[in-house]
Amino acid sequence: MTAQQRFETHDIFNQSPPYEDVDLFTSDRALRDAVQANGAAAELAPLSEFGRRWGSAAMFDAARLANEHTPKLKTFDAHVFRRDTIEFHPAYHGFMAESMKAGLHASTWNADGSRAGAPAEVARAARYFMVAQVENGHMCPITMTRACVGALAAEPAVLQKMIGKITARTYDRSFRPWWEKDAITLGMGMTEKQGGTDVRANTTTAIAAGEGYAVTGHKWFMSAPMCDAFLVLAQAPGGLTCFLMPRFRPDGSVNTLRFQRLKDKLGNRSNASSEVEFIEAFAWRVGAEGAGVRTIIEMVQLTRVDCIISSAGMMRMALAQALHHARHRTVFQKLLADQPMMRTLLADMALEAEGATALTMRLCRSLDLAASNAKEAARARLLTPAVKYWICKTAPGFIYEAMECLGGNGYVEETPLARLYREAPVNAIWEGSGNVMCLDVLRALSRDGEAARGVLTDLVRQCGDLPGAEDAASFIEKALASPEGEAKARAAVERLALLAAAAALTESAPNVAEVFARTRLSVARGGTFGTSDLSVPEVTNVSERALPAT
Numbered sequence: 341m342t343a344q345q346r347f348e349t350h351d352i353f354n355q356s357p358p359y360e361d362v363d364l365f366t367s368d369r370a371l372r373d374a375v376q377a378n379g380a381a382a383e384l385a386p387l388s389e390f391g392r393r394w395g396s397a398a399m400f401d402a403a404r405l406a407n408e409h410t411p412k413l414k415t416f417d418a419h420v421f422r423r424d425t426i427e428f429h430p431a432y433h434g435f436m437a438e439s440m441k442a443g444l445h446a447s448t449w450n451a452d453g454s455r456a457g458a459p460a461e462v463a464r465a466a467r468y469f470m471v472a473q474v475e476n477g478h479m480c481p482i483t484m485t486r487a488c489v490g491a492l493a494a495e496p497a498v499l500q501k502m503i504g505k506i507t508a509r510t511y512d513r514s515f516r517p518w519w520e521k522d523a524i525t526l527g528m529g530m531t532e533k534q535g536g537t538d539v540r541a542n543t544t545t546a547i548a549a550g551e552g553y554a555v556t557g558h559k560w561f562m563s564a565p566m567c568d569a570f571l572v573l574a575q576a577p578g579g580l581t582c583f584l585m586p587r588f589r590p591d592g593s594v595n596t597l598r599f600q601r602l603k604d605k606l607g608n609r610s611n612a613s614s615e616v617e618f619i620e621a622f623a624w625r626v627g628a629e630g631a632g633v634r635t636i637i638e639m640v641q642l643t644r645v646d647c648i649i650s651s652a653g654m655m656r657m658a659l660a661q662a663l664h665h666a667r668h669r670t671v672f673q674k675l676l677a678d679q680p681m682m683r684t685l686l687a688d689m690a691l692e693a694e695g696a697t698a699l700t701m702r703l704c705r706s707l708d709l710a711a712s713n714a715k716e717a718a719r720a721r722l723l724t725p726a727v728k729y730w731i732c733k734t735a736p737g738f739i740y741e742a743m744e745c746l747g748g749n750g751y752v753e754e755t756p757l758a759r760l761y762r763e764a765p766v767n768a769i770w771e772g773s774g775n776v777m778c779l780d781v782l783r784a785l786s787r788d789g790e791a792a793r794g795v796l797t798d799l800v801r802q803c804g805d806l807p808g809a810e811d812a813a814s815f816i817e818k819a820l821a822s823p824e825g826e827a828k829a830r831a832a833v834e835r836l837a838l839l840a841a842a843a844a845l846t847e848s849a850p851n852v853a854e855v856f857a858r859t860r861l862s863v864a865r866g867g868t869f870g871t872s873d874l875s876v877p878e879v880t881n882v883s884e885r886a887l888p889a890t
């Protein structure tokens with residue numbers, strides 16, 4: 341008995357060891373299989389190296405520090421000049437440097453701003469999935485920086501000026517004009533007090549001035565305010581327009597973005613989210629006047645994909661924590677992992693995480709292929725909102741259930757579960773909340789019904805004779821085509837995501853696809869995890885896949 345294990349009144353035993361110093365890639369069979377099935381088999385070795393780095397005890401501890409020591413707004417400098425800068429804990433900067441070195445902010449783009457070829461999306465998604473298991477807050481500017489290129493493509497001259505600094509693999513935290521820096525990050529401001537979903541209600545105005553526009557108004561949520569520039573929406577004479585607003589004006593003076601305060605958030609605490617006023621702030625127009633929504637939506641589609649990856653990654657970490665604990669904790673003379681009810685619960689959760697992982701990577705494969713394959717482009721268009729709806733909504737309840745598997749220890753801050761639980765809801769809320777995602781599926785159907793129906797047909801074909809697949813497809817078609825389509829959209833969109841998950845599993849984990857379809861498509865499981873009808877061999881198979889024995 342070591343001194344550490346002995347307290348004055350008792351010996352300590354039956355506590356699970358910390359889940360750290362693990363290879364987040366190699367230990368995750370579902371992720372490995374999905375990466376291979378979706379064209380990124382050549383990345384296995386570097387992904388394993390990445391998984392070991394991010395699964396280290398040092399990374400978990402840095403994540404704790406970055407979230408305990410939250411960012412602070414520094415409105416003025418020591419000489420009372422207006423600065424509007426944000427101060428972060430060094431751990432946050434460490435994460436930014438790690439993620440940018442790995443190219444998470446840019447690896448899907450070529451140096452000229454064109455899309456990198458397959459499997460760039462899948463390879464990046466696998467890395468993002470692992471990072472999300474450790475620290476999510478810093479991924480906000482990483483996500484927005486990678487996504488902004490989609491919108492900046494509408495203004496090639498601006499894109500060409502900046503793309504070299506956007507794709508650089510270094511992190512430059514200094515508060516200097518963007519043109520003096522080697523590497524920059526970008527954010528986005530759409531939401532105003534009177535409307536976040538309904539951005540056409542924006543009251544911020546823009547009038548032509550000099551080489552750009554003068555923008556006056558506010559944003560009610562603008563995350564990552566220390567970025568070097570922001571894509572913002574404002575009303576120009578020709579209608580709602582997209583602009584790029586740098587932190588410094590072209591003459592080198594600090595631009596007039598006045599941060600009012602930082603949000604006091606439930607989770608996502610390592611990341612700063614601001615309320616901001618623009619006082620004739622300088623900005624370049626991106627895209628035509630009046631084309632603001634059409635322009636910025638190119639960015640938003642990509643940020644939605646990152647919400648999906650992040651939530652799927654958090655589900656994975658929650659599952660791994662629960663499995664690990666259950667394999668070390670004894671209750672009533674038996675390991676928790678051997679108690680029949682806990683076994684079914686963990687297997688049911690592992691099935692859900694398998695589906696989420698396979699579906700996420702398959703969606704990224706569609707993004708990889710979209711430029712040259714119309715069917716994959718239609719698949720990405722229809723499924724991105726459906727998958728965001730299902731995975732981002734599933735994650736909070738899933739993480740809560742994992743937390744309960746750890747009992748009281750899951751509820752306290754020493755394990756990452758409390759932080760994951762606080763983090764999870766934001767992925768459903770931002771970048772298009774749940775109902776808005778369902779409306780977007782309906783929009784995809786109304787814009788190009790033939791392409792959307794083609795996606796559905798392909799999913800059913802891929803599912804083959806999986807139980808419930810055909811019934812699910814006809815339910816989806818009927819519900820979305822009915823006159824009350826909007827009122828019924830949630831049920832249909834959830835089914836669509838489940839059908840797509842079953843189809844994705846046929847490619848990456850065929851021996852899991854049948855049980856997933858039977859318990860999710862054919863017979864809906866109960867409202868909580870652990871209610872699926874699983875046989876003992878199914879429980880064993882799914883659980884063994886989920887985490888190797890230690």
Ligand SMILES: Cc1cc2nc3c(=O)[nH]c(=O)nc-3n(C[C@H](O)[C@H](O)[C@H](O)COP(=O)(O)OP(=O)(O)OC[C@H]3O[C@@H](n4cnc5c(N)ncnc54)[C@H](O)[C@@H]3O)c2cc1C
Binds near residue numbers: 534605776
């Ligand atoms: C931590 C955090 C950071 C953020 N960072 C940014 C940022 O960097 N930039 C930025 O622009 N925004 C940001 N946001 C704002 C976020 O994108 C918005 O909160 C979100 O888009 C919802 O807008 P809203 O808050 O105005 O809610 P509303 O638009 O009022 O929506 C409220 C609810 O109504 C539902 N709803 C809306 N329309 C319909 C409809 N037609 N039918 C049925 N239901 C509907 C929505 O799904 C939602 O559930 C951030 C938010 C958070 C929480």
